[in-house]
Amino acid sequence: MAEGLTARLSIDTDAIARNWRALDALSAPDCETAAVVKGDGYGCGAVRVGKALAQAGTRTFFVALPSEGVTLREGLGPDPVIYILGGYGRAEMSAYRQADLRPVLNSAQQTGAWLADVAGPAAIQLDTGMNRLGMEADELASLPDLPDTIDLVISHMGNADAPEHPLNEAQLVEFQRLSQGMDPRLSLSATAGVLLGGDYHFAMTRPGIGLYGGWPFAAAERVVTLEAPIIQIRDVQPGESIGYGATWVAERPSQIATISAGYADGLIRYLSHGATTFVAGQPAPLAGRVSMDLITLDVTGVGAKPGDMVELLGPNQSIDDLAANAGTIGHEILTSLGSRYARA
Numbered sequence: 001m002a003e004g005l006t007a008r009l010s011i012d013t014d015a016i017a018r019n020w021r022a023l024d025a026l027s028a029p030d031c032e033t034a035a036v037v038k039g040d041g042y043g044c045g046a047v048r049v050g051k052a053l054a055q056a057g058t059r060t061f062f063v064a065l066p067s068e069g070v071t072l073r074e075g076l077g078p079d080p081v082i083y084i085l086g087g088y089g090r091a092e093m094s095a096y097r098q099a100d101l102r103p104v105l106n107s108a109q110q111t112g113a114w115l116a117d118v119a120g121p122a123a124i125q126l127d128t129g130m131n132r133l134g135m136e137a138d139e140l141a142s143l144p145d146l147p148d149t150i151d152l153v154i155s156h157m158g159n160a161d162a163p164e165h166p167l168n169e170a171q172l173v174e175f176q177r178l179s180q181g182m183d184p185r186l187s188l189s190a191t192a193g194v195l196l197g198g199d200y201h202f203a204m205t206r207p208g209i210g211l212y213g214g215w216p217f218a219a220a221e222r223v224v225t226l227e228a229p230i231i232q233i234r235d236v237q238p239g240e241s242i243g244y245g246a247t248w249v250a251e252r253p254s255q256i257a258t259i260s261a262g263y264a265d266g267l268i269r270y271l272s273h274g275a276t277t278f279v280a281g282q283p284a285p286l287a288g289r290v291s292m293d294l295i296t297l298d299v300t301g302v303g304a305k306p307g308d309m310v311e312l313l314g315p316n317q318s319i320d321d322l323a324a325n326a327g328t329i330g331h332e333i334l335t336s337l338g339s340r341y342a343r344a
Contacts, residue, residue, distance in 0.1 A: 007228035007261045008309070009341035011044045013052035015221040019211045020056050022219060023194055027201045034060035036190065036208035038068060038085065043266075043334040044212060044223065045343075047075030053211075054080060062206055066092040066101060073099040083123055083152070087133070088114045096120075104154060106133040108142050115147060123152035123184075128174040129167060130158035137178060146182060152204070153184045160192035160200075161216045172200060192216050214330035215320045224334065226313040226341070228261040230279075230306050233299065242296050243288030247272070256287055257299040259310050264292045266336030267312065268326055271295075275325035278311040279304045 024033035035058045041049035050061060050072055060081045063069050066089075069082045076082075081102060087110045088096070088103035095101065096118055104123040105111045114122055124146075127134035134155060135143075155175045159165040175188050185203035191210035193200045195217065210217030213224065236256050242248045259277075263269050272289040279302050287298040297310065304310075313322060319330035326333070 004229055005231060005260045006340070006342045007226065007259075007265060008344060009337060010225040010227075010344045011048065012221070012223050012225075013044075013048060015213065015223045016044070016049055016211050017052045017056035019213065019217070019220045019223070020053055020058060020207070023191065023205070023207045023210055023217065024057070026194055027205055028198065030203070031201045032060060032185075032204045034058065034062060034187075034204055034206045035211060036062045036206055037072065038062065038064040038208075039335040040068070042209065042212045042331065043337045046072055049211075050076050050080070060204070062104075062208075066095040066099075069101040070095050070099045073101070085125075085133075087125075088117075088122070090117060093117050102151075104152075105150075107135060108139050111143060111147075115149075119147075119149055121149050121151045123154055124150055126153065126155045126175060126178045128155040128157075128171040128178065128188075130156055130171070132156070132158075140178060146184070150184050152187060153179050153182055154187040154206070157188065157190065157193050157200075160189065160196055163196060168196060168200075209331055212330075212334060213319060214334070222315070222318055224313050224319060224337075225311070225315075226337070227309040227311055228259040228295070230257045230299075230304055230308045230310060231260050232258045233304060233306055234258075241288075244291060245289055248288040248296075252300070254287070254298055254300045255302075255304070257284070257297045257304050257310070259295050259297065260293065261295055261312070262291050262293045265338040265340055266333070267295065268328070268332075268336060270326045270328070271322070273325070273327075275322065276317070278314070278316040279308055281316060283316075284310065 035053045037046045040046045062083045083102045087106040125134035159167045187204035189200045189205045191207040194205045213220045213222045236250045236254045269290045276283050276285045282302045284297040284299045288296045319333045323330045323333045
């Protein structure tokens with residue numbers, strides 16, 4: 001048996017800070033680079049990530065929900081500006097006031113409620129073609145004069161990770177049109193938009209996934225290492241099957257290793273279809289289905305033994321490599337990582 005049963009998740013916050021600096025260097029000195037730390041810092045720990053980024057020079061943070069903003073404020077103290085992308089709801093009024101949070105107002109209704117209840121600094125979001133959140137031209141026109149407390153105007157791009165897609169330029173033109181004559185600072189781009197160049201940067205960029213080592217920021221340093229221990233190895237003969245559903249059947253004498261991790265740890269079941277792990281740098285493909293707590297690997301010829309650590313994420317496999325094997329994106333891999341890991 002292995003000496004331990006717990007998988008290890010290591011987060012390199014220094015790499016996150018270096019990724020922020022690299023993205024910051026892509027825009028002009030008068031363009032602020034903020035940071036998106038929603039989803040508990042993309043699964044990496046929002047407060048831990050936020051502290052590293054604040055030390056690197058980040059002054060403005062974006063999260064999705066007021067509860068995330070409260071946690072971040074408690075961890076970072078009074079200095080950073082924290083915006084809530086989901087907007088404003090009266091049920092969370094006390095959180096906004098007590099934690100000094102700023103909503104990104106997504107409708108005339110939210111704007112009216114905010115002005116009536118709190119009337120503090122806030123952002124507004126314009127819908128420039130993604131058709132998800134934000135105000136279109138007619139709703140924007142229904143507002144009275146833009147309140148003085150609005151200090152930021154943002155929009156969000158729907159296809160910036162495809163640089164040649166016509167939606168990018170269309171959204172840029174619409175953002176320029178809707179924001180013409182507005183005094184607040186403007187912000188259009190997340191990570192992919194930063195990479196489109198200076199026309200898309202305006203006064204602030206808001207990188208997210210690129211901070212955590214994800215595509216499309218190809219120059220990003222890898223941030224996450226995930227390893228799980230081998231708890232047992234067995235010999236399997238031709239014709240024998242492995243795991244639930246008997247979906248993998250040995251075609252030759254094989255060695256099968258069982259590791260201590262599964263879909264309860266965020267390693268989604270669809271990884272059963274072709275994912276690979278690494279033992280001492282050698283590939284070890286999955287054999288059979290991912291189950292709740294266990295994954296089985298074909299380690300034939302690898303020389304593995306119980307107690308060895310198996311790399312699921314690290315030098316040999318990025319979050320996007322693993323995501324591709326699951327038919328998803330690196331964002332989902334990161335934000336799905338569970339609470340049972342020993343974190344370092």
